[in-house]
Amino acid sequence: MAAIGRDGNDQMFPVAWAVVEGENNDSWAWFLTEVKKCLLLNNGQGLAIISYETWGVLQSAEHRHCARHIYSHWHKTFRGDEFKQLFWKAAKTYSEQDYDDALVDMEKVSPVAVLAFKRHNPRLFCRHKMNIDTNVDFIVNNLAEKINGWIIDAWTKHILYMLEDIRTALMQGLAVKKMEMEKSSALLCPRIQKKLDKAKALAAQCRVIPSTATIFQVSHLMYSLSVDLEKGTSTCNVWDLTGISCLHVVACIFFCHKNAEDFVAKWYTRETYLKSYGVAIPPCVSERYWPKVDYPLAPPLLKLDLVDLGKIGSRTPSKILKNLVN
Structure with missing residues (x-):
């Protein structure tokens, strides 16, 4: 899981990432609660978040849905380039008047398409409905797709090597972006x-x-x-x-x-951008140079599915549990 933001140059800024057992409500709640505590976000005041999984953790944040995902569902019924243009025209408009004009154009082609569009709750993915206090007009979560593409090679590795590849890639990326901006003397990014x-x-x-x-x-x-x-x-x-x-x-x-x-x-501004990159990810030496400590770690508890255990045959659940304990 990852929390990704945008920096002052409209580029990806990694905030936090973690490995969990699966993409479920418990994992999302744990991840976002930890992010909330580490960044002192309180209830999310002043934030704009594009996600389907943050409602219970950051109640005061402005919650948005990814327009691209909504379009993929809407487009299953209303296909073709014309409908595609009409959808994004309505989603990307900044004013109420332009939004109304876009829906009028859509209605001329298909009144049913307008009804289906509104059922997805335009307040969550159309620009003209969004909070102006955050200065954020993004309606797609392509940041998540970008970070996934950036670390795709690491996914195939053992978890320790995967996390190390992600750490070094982000460490280098943050340092390079900061050094590039330091060369500029312009006021804006x-x-x-x-x-x-x-x-x-x-x-x-x-x-x-x-x-x-x-x-x-x-x-x-x-x-x-x-x-x-x-x-x-x-x-x-x-x-x-x-x-x-x-x-x-x-x-x-x-x-x-x-x-x-x-x-x-x-x-x-360049000044704010450099503040964002003011804290670097520290290097991590190889295992050879780690200090030797005597601190044994207990393994995590295993979750056993009793339905699956019943299919194992002569090995009964009680015997399996006994073997696991041993």
Whole structure:
């Protein structure tokens, strides 16, 4: 099991991992309870989590479901590229108005598809419904798939060697990413700067009309929106949800002769990124250099399935238990 987050450069950041007996409720509860204690998460206030297994441990966190998994179920009935585009158009919209327009387009093709879409509870996987306080707009848990692909070769090994391979891979990965970022002198992380530069290029298409020193009406294409630089809000909801200035916000920032980088959330700055990677995974020497200690460990208790024991033949459960004790 693994808990994976995103760093300030929109990349994978490993938080915790563990080997358990199986993917069941007890294992998930144990794993997440340990993560909660180690990171002092309390009840999860201020967190956004994409998982199906965290409801009982982090009650105050914003719980999301992976849109890709929901799509795989929905798509079994509504197949084809057209339905695929309609699904992701509705899931990825940032505003209520764009979401409603997407459902109207879907209804024109199939009213039943809209009903099936809503039965999956859009609040859990559609962007426009999500909490803006976390500055997280992710609706898929591809982070888990990425870490699985990264350590896939380790899965085939004995548990001790598997864990060691995972540890060394992550140790090296964290160190390399930190050293690469230290070479930069930019205010923002590279991937975030790239998104902001794209918004800067599109900001020229906007017409800005001031209402106050911090509130503006922005006209873009056929629509007019409102931007409040002081409160950090925009009608399109992109800035609110992501913390990264959209083209409407950038147009207002340029109107005020200010730097767009100063209006991006602190999570995406180089300074915050380096803080995230400030603690490294320590190296572990081979067994030859371990200190010798006299501390015998008792093996874990075995779980015996009585139904399976009854199929073993002449060896009765009582004899097997006696042999195990011996």
